[in-house]
Amino acid sequence: MRSKSLFTALALLMLILLLAACGNAEGNSNEESSGNSEGSGDTEGESAESTEVLVDGSSTVFPIMEAVAEEYQKENPEARVNIGVSGSGGGFEKFVAGETHLSNASRPIKKEEKQALKETGIEYTQFEIALDGLSIVVNKENDWVDQLTVDQLNKMWSADGGVTTWSDINEKWPDEKIQFYSPGADSGTFDYFSEVVLGEEGQIRQNASLSEDDNVLVQGVTSSPNAISYFGYAYYAENKDNLRAVPIVNDNGKTVKPSQETVQSGEYPFSRPLFTYVKHSALENESVYNFAKYTLEHAGEMAESVGYVAKPGSAYEDALQKLGEAAGK
Structure with a gap:
């Protein structure tokens, strides 16, 4: 009997040790999985295995x-x-x-x-x-803006430019309120336009509608004959049936429209x-x-x-x- 009891006790002890070992192995497996998961979710995304x-x-x-x-x-x-x-x-x-x-x-x-x-x-x-070639665009129905200078753009877009209507720029143009659509402040296009048109100290007018989505700007201009905006040449080219790119007077006094030729040559003043x-x-x-x-x-x-x-x-x-x-x- 004592021999049988001893055998039972030893078997029970071995079972306990075996379960403990399995538990440790499972724990180690979980720790490794957690570490691998953290590595695969690394925002650097630099794992050689990541595609x-x-x-x-x-x-x-x-x-x-x-x-x-x-x-x-x-x-x-x-x-x-x-x-x-x-x-x-x-x-x-x-x-x-x-x-x-x-x-x-x-x-x-x-x-x-x-x-x-x-x-x-x-x-x-x-x-x-x-x-x-950053393009200054107006509605297709706008047939009065034949060209713009950088100085005129500055007056139009500046917070203190004093421009409200088209006639404020040219008395021959309609006495209609201008609607302004601009890329958002996080946009590099906004930064570029601000630098070359408004200057380092210039601030964009507060009533301009801002959006990071250039398609929203396109929709804004196509929906109103009195709207104006600016964005990359590709967005103008894609929507040229409904938009008109305004020719800009460059430093040599020449009026130039954005095109692949004038952008590559640098003749267009807003080439970048x-x-x-x-x-x-x-x-x-x-x-x-x-x-x-x-x-x-x-x-x-x-x-x-x-x-x-x-x-x-x-x-x-x-x-x-x-x-x-x-x-x-």
Whole structure:
């Protein structure tokens, strides 16, 4: 009996030890899973296993990147490219926070944005991917505005310009109240327009309707013959049946309309480069590197397909070399 009791006790002890061991193994498994889950959800998205590429920023650059991403994903069905439209400023905020791999912008990065990236230890390279002609547009029915100068635009859009009606600009124009539609304050287009038209100290008029969505601006102008707005050339080209681009007087006194030729030559006064910024550490991820490389290889072609202007071919060759250096290839 005692032998049988001893055997039972030993068996019970072994069962307890076995269950304890299983419990520890399960606990270790859970801890590893939690760690892996945290890594796979890292906003940096730099795991070599991740195939998702995270892009955000300018609504002006968006049509180019959207076209690039569509073609890239056709050729690489396993790839996932997520493109947001937070505006140039909003895109840089996400870039600084480590939430994106590429940041699109319709104006150069600001000093304070550079400093924020430096403080967070994020290294990056700026790439010019296309050219744009910021277009001043009015309704198709507006047949009185034949041209505008930068000074007239300043008076129209400035908070203290004193302009309410078209006749305030030219007495021969209708005594009708102007409706103003502008990109939002996070937009690089807003920043660019403010700099070249309003000046460093200038403030945009308070009654302007602001939106980060360029399509909303298009709808605003097409819905009223007394409306005016400004946005990238591609959005004008896409809606030119319902909009009219206003010729602008350049520094040489010549009246110039935006076109692919006048934008590339710089003859149009509101010609400007478009950018994407690439995070160096993200290039360790082959998916990010391959997409960035594909972007630079096809940006010119895609830019022209959506209504923008390509840079000279040599510019893209130089950009590809810079990308390879940034990736350590």
